[in-house]
Amino acid sequence: MTTHRPIPVPARRRLQRALQQYGTPVALVLGILACVWLWNQHEPVGGLPGEVLAERWELASPIEGRLVELPASRLALLDVVQEGQLLARIDDRHLQAELAVLRAEVEVTRAEIVATTARSRIDRESDLLDQALTRQRLGVDVQGLRIDVIDRRAQVESLRMARDRALEQEARLRDLAERGAETPNALRIAELERQQVETDLREQEQALVETRRELRQAERRLGELEPPDEPDLDDILAPLQARISVHMAELELLSQRREDLEIRAPSSGTITAIHRQPGEVVSAGDPVVRLTSSQRESVVAWIPQHDPRRPQPGQNARVRPLPVHNASWLATVLQVGDSVELLPEHQRSDPGVPEWGVPVRLSLPEGLPARPGERLDVRF
Structure with missing residues (x-):
């Protein structure tokens, strides 16, 4: 009796059949994985705006007068100054x-x-x-x-x-x-x-x-x-x-x-803005320089006024630098504000639209790779 061998299927045809049979599920799985990766790279929904709190001073002229040149070199943006250092003179x-x-x-x-x-x-x-x-x-x-x-x-x-x-x-x-x-x-x-x-x-x-x-x-x-x-x-x-x-x-x-003729640094820090230069005439209350402390103190977050979440002192939270990645640091709620405050412009979803929220101060996690003033994502 004569036996018949099956005709071999070409590799190209096998690939076409595999794609027809498994292509859709595989593409779906890959799409889901891509969405998850993109989600982790984007600011997560539900995270609250926050930042590393750093003390800032808008140093203004107490009296009216003309700014004079200082004996040392003129102040420049990002200059590091020490406490008590002379910044301006009238x-x-x-x-x-x-x-x-x-x-x-x-x-x-x-x-x-x-x-x-x-x-x-x-x-x-x-x-x-x-x-x-x-x-x-x-x-x-x-x-x-x-x-x-x-x-x-x-x-x-x-x-x-x-x-x-x-x-x-x-x-x-x-x-x-x-x-x-x-x-x-x-x-x-x-x-x-x-x-x-x-x-x-x-x-x-x-x-x-x-x-x-x-x-x-x-x-x-x-x-x-x-x-x-x-x-x-x-x-x-x-x-x-x-x-x-x-x-x-x-x-x-x-x-x-x-x-009042002298304006001195109340603390060590960095010059982050220069509003007036020597030779200019200033009035009482006019800002001259902005000084930002180089010391990181704590983390502050804002809970939108319509958000039902109300953390309590001692409660834990997760803090992540922006853009958000998988690593997070554990922080503890230190204090919750008693009133609704206007959010800083850089923390609003639209800087031109005022937003209000309740400020929350948290402990600064050890090892957090964030500089003073850097934006954070906070999750309770």
Whole structure:
């Protein structure tokens, strides 16, 4: 009996049959795997916006004035600065002029005190044993010492500004001399000028201490005298006391303004914005530079106001840097805000559309590869 062998099927035909039979399921599985991979590469639905919290300061000018060049090189974006470092300075020429006016007014008041003292001496010659006139004379002396204190303080404030300028000039010349752009002789002259100003300042500060001591002694002697029945002394001294009080208030204001001439870094960090340059005129409250702390503190996330999730302190959360990948870090809820706040523009789905949410502060996971201000995905 003759046996028939099956006709062999060509490999090409077998492949066509396999594709027809298994092609659709295989394509479906591959499509699902591709979707899962793309999903993991994209920001996941349900994740909340967050970022590594870093303290920022918008350092503004406390007073109106013109920014002057600093002795060191001009600040640049991303410069790293240390706590207390001078970032900007306001020109002090207007303040110097106001101090000069105040000292002139003080001299006028001192002349009035001298005239009052002369009248007291004339009256005293008629009755040297009159205790009221003695008290009147001592009261006038007290007012004279008070005006001396104001004058000394004005000189001290003026010398402090002169010392600051001398230090800046010396630092600038030293920098130029190190680069060969200035002679050592010019630097030496600047050093001598700075030393002279510092010597004058120390002398004035010592004189101020001595004048205050004399004022306390005079006030104590005046308090030991019995006040007379007639209010003659108060009537005589009232105009002087009022004018001295005005001078004292003006001096306190100028002293505060002198401290406001400098803008210094409240902490170490990085310059992330420069709003004004030397030579520009600024008003009180105008931002000059923005400083961002280099220290990572914690993580902050925002829960949309209509989101029902309300985590509690101590609850765990998963934190991932953006773009999201499979790795995540465990964080703990530290604090939940009591009110709904406006989200920062960079955390909104559309920066032009305001969004509100409840801020949540979380612990900073150890080993989290994120820099201060970097966006995160947070899942509770």
